[in-house]
Amino acid sequence: MLKSLLLTPINLAVKPFPAAKARLDAAKIVLKRWVKLRHFISDLLHAKSFMFWSAQDTSYAKLSSELIFQYHKLEKGLCMAGPRRFFGRDPVIATCRLVKRWSGAGLPSNDPVFLGAIETLRAYRDRLAVTPPPPEHATQIWSLLNECLSLAPPTPSLTTPRPYQPSAGTAATFDLLCAQRRSVRAYTTDVVPISLIHEAIATAQLSPSACNRQPWRLHIYRDPQRTKHLLELQNGNAGFGHQLTTLLVVCADSRTFFDATERNEPYVDAGLFVMSLLLALQSRGLASCCLNWCVSPDTDQKGHDRGDIPSNEKIIMYLAVGYADAQAMVPRSPRRNLETVVTLHEQ
Ligand SMILES: Cc1cc2nc3c(=O)[nH]c(=O)nc-3n(C[C@H](O)[C@H](O)[C@H](O)COP(=O)(O)O)c2cc1C
Structure with missing residues (x-):
């Protein structure tokens, strides 16, 4: 309203003068760009609220993330090739x-994160027999290790590290899967069994993530009314959103990250997760379509409210999931030439 009150007389004034009008249009573009940059303020506030680890916080979200972050350093160290030497004083x-x-x-002592920590400590303790700690740290390390290892019996199925298994020979299957996965925008009304979605998610959980903290969180909606309300906020589902019987909202929990240095990790990790999920769904006969969440902070808040999504979770994208209509067509969506996306630096 205010904008048009101000701009209308200016627009009218410059109309007869093409050079002035061109300058005004250019100024408007610059101004618009700066106004959009205000979206970073809400990112900043989000990071300030959720992206930090406080020593007092004993919540599952924080402890599980920090625990994985620390023991993952030990797990990695246990796999290093080369001459063996003592390592890991601080992380242990x-x-x-x-x-x-x-x-x-x-917190639950049968949680995989906790048991993973215990089994890593067990492997680390065995390694100390080969590369003992320096005498000045030995008493502290041994006493902490013995205390922790008494908290849970050995779980042989969780032993770490384990041999790497190469997958040579699977390229044809994988290439076909990638070629056949396409964004589908025509679905049947058949309801997808929730177990199938859980199965695909379980496979996608094998995706890599920074220090294995797995920040992705999934919200699954199957109620038509709720799905409709959520889709109303998204600008890329016209023509097929109404067909969806299952909508996923992929989020990333910002509390997984130690501070704002990791501000991009929610998107990186959740993006990798989604790619695996798309392939896992495709391999189970399910079609999907990513739906962008390029929205203003206001709309983002509405998404959180309508989806009952806690504010510590960043919405990364929506994901349409369903059975493709038998007549479904997909765009060819050509890919760029390899040379235009690859730069080989030989030296
Ligand atoms: C983050 C992201 C957001 C997307 N958003 C939309 C969307 O809102 N609506 C839509 O129809 N497709 C959307 N897509 C699908 C892309 O258009 C599609 O992946 C691309 O054109 C390549 O086609 P393909 O997936 O069939 O290979 C999105 C894809 C990604 C990765």
Whole structure:
């Protein structure tokens, strides 16, 4: 309203003068760009609220993330080739302290994150027989390790590290899967069994993530009314959104990250996860279409409200999932030439 009140007389004034009009139009574009940059303010506030680890926080979200972050350093160290030497003084102490805090906070002792920490500590303790800690740290490390390892019996199925298994020979299958996965925009009304979606998600959980913290969170909607309300906020589902019997909203929990240095990780990790999920769905006979979440902070808030999504979770994208209509057509969506996307730096 204010905008048009201000701009209408200016537009009219410059109309007879083409050079002035061109300058005004250029100024408007620059101004619009700056106005859009205000979206970063809400990113900043989000990072300030959720992207930090406080020593006092004993919530599952924080402890599980920090625990994985620390013991993953030990797991990696245990796999390193080359001459063996003592390593991991800081992460083993940090892991043991977190394990104790986990137990003290009454968090579940059968959780895979906790058991993963215990099994890593067990492997690390065995390694100390070969590369003992320096005498000045030995007492502290041994006592922390013994205390932590008494908290859970060995779980042989969770032993770490384990041999890498190459997948040579599977390229034809994988290439076909990638070629056949396409964004589908015509669905049947058949309802997808939730177990099939869970199965695909479980496979997609094998995706890599920074320090294995797996920040992705999935919200699944199957109620037509709720799905409709969520889709109303998204600008890329016209013509097929109404057919969807299942809508996923892919999020990333910002509390998984230690501070704003990791501000892009939610998108990187969740993006990798989604790619695996698309292929996992395709391999189970399900079609899908990513739906962008390029929205203003206001719309983002509405998405959180309508989807009952906690504010610590960033919405990364929507995902349409269903059975493709038997007559479904897909765009060819040509890919760029390899040379235009690859730069080979030989030296
Ligand atoms: C992050 C992201 C957002 C997307 N948003 C939309 C969307 O809102 N609506 C839509 O119809 N397709 C959307 N797509 C699908 C792309 O248009 C599609 O992946 C691309 O054209 C390549 O086609 P293909 O997926 O069939 O290979 C999106 C894809 C991605 C990865």
